[in-house]
Amino acid sequence: MSDSAPIPQPVPGPEPQYATADQQAEAASFGMWVFLATEVLFFGGMLLAYTWLRTTYPEGVAEAGHHTKIVIGSVNTLVLLTSSLTMAWAVDAAKLGRRTVLTRLLIATALLGLLFLGLKGYEYHGEWTDHLVPGLNFHQDGPHTRTIELFYFLYFLLTGIHGIHITIGIGLIAVMAARARRGAFSAGYYTPVEVTGLYWHFVDIVWIFLYPLIYLVGRSGP
Amino acid sequence: MMSATVTGKPEEPIVATKNYLTEEGITLRSWLLTRDHKRIAILYTLSLTFFFFVGGAAATLIRLNLVTPSGIFTPDIYNRLFTLHGIVMVWFFLIPSIPNTMGNFLIPLMIGAKDLAFPRLNLLSWYLYVGAGLLALFAIVIGGVDTGWTFYTPFSSLYSNGYVVLALAAVFAVGFSSILTGLNFIVTTHRMRAPGMTWYRLPVFVWSNYATSIIMVLATPVLAITLLLVAVERLLRVGIFDPALGGDPLLFQHLFWFYSHPAVYIMILPGFGVISEIVPCFARKPLFGYKFVVWSSIAISVIGFFVWAHHMFVAGISLYAGLVFSLLSYVIAVPSAIKVFNWTATLHKGWISFDAPMLYALGFIGLFTIGGLTGLFVANLAFDVHVTDSYFVVAHFHYIMVGGMVSAYFGGLHYWWPKVTGRLYPEWWARIAALLIFFGFNLTFFPQFILGYLGMERRYYAYPPEFQAWNIFSSAGASVLAVGYALPFFYLGWSLFRGKRAGANPWAATGLEWQTPSPPPTHNFDRTPTVTRPPYQYRPEPEPQDV
Ligand code: HEM
Numbered sequence: 001m002s003d004s005a006p007i008p009q010p011v012p013g014p015e016p017q018y019a020t021a022d023q024q025a026e027a028a029s030f031g032m033w034v035f036l037a038t039e040v041l042f043f044g045g046m047l048l049a050y051t052w053l054r055t056t057y058p059e060g061v062a063e064a065g066h067h068t069k070i071v072i073g074s075v076n077t078l079v080l081l082t083s084s085l086t087m088a089w090a091v092d093a094a095k096l097g098r099r100t101v102l103t104r105l106l107i108a109t110a111l112l113g114l115l116f117l118g119l120k121g122y123e124y125h126g127e128w129t130d131h132l133v134p135g136l137n138f139h140q141d142g143p144h145t146r147t148i149e150l151f152y153f154l155y156f157l158l159t160g161i162h163g164i165h166i167t168i169g170i171g172l173i174a175v176m177a178a179r180a181r182r183g184a185f186s187a188g189y190y191t192p193v194e195v196t197g198l199y200w201h202f203v204d205i206v207w208i209f210l211y212p213l214i215y216l217v218g219r220s221g222p
Numbered sequence: 223m224m225s226a227t228v229t230g231k232p233e234e235p236i237v238a239t240k241n242y243l244t245e246e247g248i249t250l251r252s253w254l255l256t257r258d259h260k261r262i263a264i265l266y267t268l269s270l271t272f273f274f275f276v277g278g279a280a281a282t283l284i285r286l287n288l289v290t291p292s293g294i295f296t297p298d299i300y301n302r303l304f305t306l307h308g309i310v311m312v313w314f315f316l317i318p319s320i321p322n323t324m325g326n327f328l329i330p331l332m333i334g335a336k337d338l339a340f341p342r343l344n345l346l347s348w349y350l351y352v353g354a355g356l357l358a359l360f361a362i363v364i365g366g367v368d369t370g371w372t373f374y375t376p377f378s379s380l381y382s383n384g385y386v387v388l389a390l391a392a393v394f395a396v397g398f399s400s401i402l403t404g405l406n407f408i409v410t411t412h413r414m415r416a417p418g419m420t421w422y423r424l425p426v427f428v429w430s431n432y433a434t435s436i437i438m439v440l441a442t443p444v445l446a447i448t449l450l451l452v453a454v455e456r457l458l459r460v461g462i463f464d465p466a467l468g469g470d471p472l473l474f475q476h477l478f479w480f481y482s483h484p485a486v487y488i489m490i491l492p493g494f495g496v497i498s499e500i501v502p503c504f505a506r507k508p509l510f511g512y513k514f515v516v517w518s519s520i521a522i523s524v525i526g527f528f529v530w531a532h533h534m535f536v537a538g539i540s541l542y543a544g545l546v547f548s549l550l551s552y553v554i555a556v557p558s559a560i561k562v563f564n565w566t567a568t569l570h571k572g573w574i575s576f577d578a579p580m581l582y583a584l585g586f587i588g589l590f591t592i593g594g595l596t597g598l599f600v601a602n603l604a605f606d607v608h609v610t611d612s613y614f615v616v617a618h619f620h621y622i623m624v625g626g627m628v629s630a631y632f633g634g635l636h637y638w639w640p641k642v643t644g645r646l647y648p649e650w651w652a653r654i655a656a657l658l659i660f661f662g663f664n665l666t667f668f669p670q671f672i673l674g675y676l677g678m679e680r681r682y683y684a685y686p687p688e689f690q691a692w693n694i695f696s697s698a699g700a701s702v703l704a705v706g707y708a709l710p711f712f713y714l715g716w717s718l719f720r721g722k723r724a725g726a727n728p729w730a731a732t733g734l735e736w737q738t739p740s741p742p743p744t745h746n747f748d749r750t751p752t753v754t755r756p757p758y759q760y761r762p763e764p765e766p767q768d769v
């Protein structure tokens with residue numbers, strides 16, 4: 001890549017409430033960790049509801065699992081994992097003060113995020129044509145309809161809220177990319193990139209939990 | 223009884239012309255866009271006062287209705303009234319009360335910081351709070367919501383009135399406000415302490431807000447998602463909680479109380495903090511067993527997550543689950559009791575002065591003890607089956623939340639008033655108000671223990687005539703209480719213009735917040751302080767000021 005030697009950038013002073021830039025950086029990333037703790041519990045509530053459904057109506061949930069689109073789900077898992085890689089790489093580039101690489105990696109991450117959303121949208125479309133959307137066009141036959149409906153209710157809630165998180169993440173990353181291009185970051189100041197990275201990895205991890213719960217349940221065992 | 227106000231330097235011509243009230247200008251804009259934690263605290267205080275008034279007005283009407291056995295209002299209006307009362311008082315007064323007003327104002331001052339870690343987030347959290355509050359009022363008053371503050375399903379998800387979703391949205395939003403506040407406090411306490419301010423030198427007030435913040439951050443998201451599930455279920459008619467649609471209402475109660483039991487500690491822990499500041503100051507003794515007080519707060523915030531199902535003893539959980547949760551509920555009484563012992567031990571042989579903040583603190587200790595002991599009664603599975611959903615429970619949690627928490631709020635308000643405004647209030651009136659509140663409170667709620675024990679159900683608009691006498695006592699007490707709560711409004715307001723100048727440290731207290739002028743300058747301290755001593759180093763005689 002055509003990235004030259006690190007360009008020295010001015011390090012902005014800390015905001016008035018902080019004594020040093022270090023303190024500000026520590027506060028920012030610590031704040032993000034605390035925020036992620038709330039996120040864990042936010043998804044935790046839904047996962048608890050899912051657990052309840054799965055233990056109360058195991059056969060229905062297994063059958064519902066068969067209706068999921070495992071190919072799209074698996075491709076999306078790959079896409080998201082790759083984006084985590086590019087994000088981690090971007091944080092490294094930021095630490096080294098390599099502006100061009102940083103910008104490109106951030107853009108790549110955002111694009112992978114968009115690809116994920118696109119595939120997800122395509123998948124939702126498939127669910128719509130299969131009459132799997134509770135409350136709007138749900139229509140299935142068989143003994144487990146109610147359970148399938150509940151499964152899909154939770155599916156849309158979980159993936160929907162995950163999707164909102166992805167969208168927010170893409171927005172954040174885009175802002176970071178624009179700032180990186182303008183040269184706002186340097187080896188001495190890259191906290192926003194780092195914090196955004198934390199957030200993005202978290203969103204990936206949530207997906208790592210969702211993937212088996214949604215796509216693999218009905219497909220193991222008989 | 224020695225006479226009140228301790229020295230400080232009353233004569234001192236403080237008139238710090240530059241302080242947070244004047245420095246940024248006094249335009250509306252400068253207030254609504256401020257990032258100063260002290261100004262945001264004032265914004266919170268004003269809006270909380272408003273909601274306290276609204277909730278109080280509803281309470282007055284409820285007590286009015288219950289003067290006669292047949293009631294005055296229609297059942298529907300009565301249902302809306304107690305829903306209004308419950309939602310406003312719990313979500314928009316009790317939960318944000320001490321953390322968002324005093325916590326916001328004091329935490330940075332007490333740890334020697336210039337502001338909270340994230341000032342903009344702090345302001346955002348206030349806007350969320352006010353917006354949510356107005357939305358809730360709109361939903362309840364204009365639209366009508368009668369689910370009670372607990373939103374139990376399937377009632378909340380089936381009942382035909384569409385404004386439930388708005389009310390749910392309001393509580394959802396205010397939940398985010400409290401998550402943001404909690405996050406800000408946690409980061410601030412960890413990262414913004416002045417040099418020398420070690421963890422064991424933190425005032426208990428900071429510790430208890432820290433413990434509260436942990437609960438806010440970890441429990442509130444579960445509430446948020448639960449309410450979201452109810453709202454979606456209502457809108458789309460898919461059953462998560464509704465048995466008719468394949469769902470399970472017990473699931474709702476588990477999720478709801480998983481938040482809401484810890485939430486009762488969000489309501490009371492900050493009160494513990496306030497009392498732990500006031501008692502040593504007015505007893506002129508170091509807080510007895512500082513580390514026990516600190517760690518019992520943390521213990522409460524942890525154990526609080528394991529007792530939720532004591533709200534579900536009669537909801538259909540298994541007997542074994544009931545036994546386990548009953549036992550665990552006893553366990554959580556231990557750290558609360560530790561605190562009461564520590565305050566009592568601090569008072570023992572203290573050089574006590576009965577100023578208004580101290581009167582509130584003493585009231586708190588007494589009333590909280592009654593509330594806590596009756597908490598043990600209801601934690602007892604067998605006894606709870608008898609009194610569940612009766613006025614006994616109503617009395618129990620009002621002793622904790624109103625007798626305890628609201629007393630602490632008023633105590634703190636008086637204690638830090640001079641710091642916030644730079645003025646002293648008329649001591650005599652303040653003591654009268656404290657006494658009125660104490661007696662009014664007991665007259666209102668003690669009869670409810672008896673009523674509940676005799677079998678009067680909560681949330682009914684009418685009752686058998688034989689309960690009328692106790693109800694009249696209760697309503698009479700409520701009017702005394704109302705006068706008690708209204709008084710400070712007048713004399714505190716008066717003090718803003720006519721009160722004597724307070725000086726930096728009118729109570730000769732030891733906390734860092736007293737070492738900066740009253741009202742403090744915008745960034746709190748002219749020089750970042752260095753802390754060299756543990757907190758609460760009180761001596762029997764008020765010390766000469768050393769700045
Ligand atoms: C000393 C520890 C405490 C114990 C052992 C305890 C126990 C209980 C129990 C078992 C109930 C359920 C009664 C029933 O539904 O029949 C209950 C209700 C309640 N408690 Fe406590 N409690 C304690 C402290 C608190 C505190 C500190 C607060 C608030 C600051 C509080 C607020 C409430 C509320 C609001 C209810 C009513 C819930 C409802 O049914 O709407 N409690 N308590």
Ligand SMILES: [Cu+2]
Pocket residue numbers: 482483486529530532533
């Ligand atoms: Cu509880």
